[in-house]
Amino acid sequence: MISAMQIGAYGAMAASQRFDQQARQTVQDSAPDATSGDIVSDFVGQIDARTAFAASISVIKTADEMTGQLLNIKA
Numbered sequence: 001m002i003s004a005m006q007i008g009a010y011g012a013m014a015a016s017q018r019f020d021q022q023a024r025q026t027v028q029d030s031a032p033d034a035t036s037g038d039i040v041s042d043f044v045g046q047i048d049a050r051t052a053f054a055a056s057i058s059v060i061k062t063a064d065e066m067t068g069q070l071l072n073i074k075a
Helices: 003-028 037-075
Strands: none
Touching: 003 037
C-alpha cells in the first residue's frame, strides 16, 4: 500500500516538473521570433503547477503530523 507521504512526494515532483515545462514554454513563446504561443496559458499552467505543489506539500505535512500523533498515543 502506498503511504500518504509517498503520494505527496510523487505529487510534488510531478508538479515541479510541470512547472519547469511551463516555464520553458513561456520562454519559447515570448521569444522575439516566436510566431505563435499563448503566454497567458503558460502562466496559468505555472500557477496550476504551483498550487498542485503546495497541495502535495500539505499532504506530506498532514501525514507527518498524523504519524507524530499516532506515536504519541502509542507511547
